[in-house]
Amino acid sequence: MTSPGDPCHEPRACDGALARAFGFLGKRWNGVILGTLTSGPAGFSELRRAVNGISDSVLSERLTELAKAGVVQRSVHEGPPVAVVYQLTPAGHGLLPAMNELTTWARDNLPAVAEL
Numbered sequence: 001m002t003s004p005g006d007p008c009h010e011p012r013a014c015d016g017a018l019a020r021a022f023g024f025l026g027k028r029w030n031g032v033i034l035g036t037l038t039s040g041p042a043g044f045s046e047l048r049r050a051v052n053g054i055s056d057s058v059l060s061e062r063l064t065e066l067a068k069a070g071v072v073q074r075s076v077h078e079g080p081p082v083a084v085v086y087q088l089t090p091a092g093h094g095l096l097p098a099m100n101e102l103t104t105w106a107r108d109n110l111p112a113v114a115e116l
Contacts, residue, residue: 024069029054029062031099034071034088038096041075041087071095 025031029051036042036050048059063086066072071092077083088095 025095027062027065029058030066033059033062033066034092034095035099035103037072037086037088037092038099041085043083043085047086066092 025034032051032054033047036047042050044059044063047063048054048056051059054062063072063074067074067086069091071089072086073089075085075087077085
């Protein structure tokens with residue numbers, strides 16, 4: 001058995017990439033917004049209605065972060081009226097298999113919020 005001071009002892013650590021992924025996706029609303037966009041492009045108002053409980057300012061902030069990270073694309077469609085549409089980028093679509101696995105795992109292993 002090794003002790004914490006033993007040079008042969010390697011401390012446990014989460015893989016840095018996994019820690020970054022959960023830090024990003026675990027930020028309040030990011031995963032829910034991405035999950036909502038899996039159904040296809042959506043405007044700001046549609047996203048606000050779909051993401052229950054999010055404020056306009058927080059939704060705007062999160063969409064900006066998701067766009068900067070390269071997982072969401074913001075497109076402005078000239079009007080009238082002018083419309084802004086958000087959709088997953090190829091990198092965002094790359095998250096779908098992992099999100100589908102997390103969804104399946106949650107259905108099988110986590111109680112619904114009302115049960116907590």
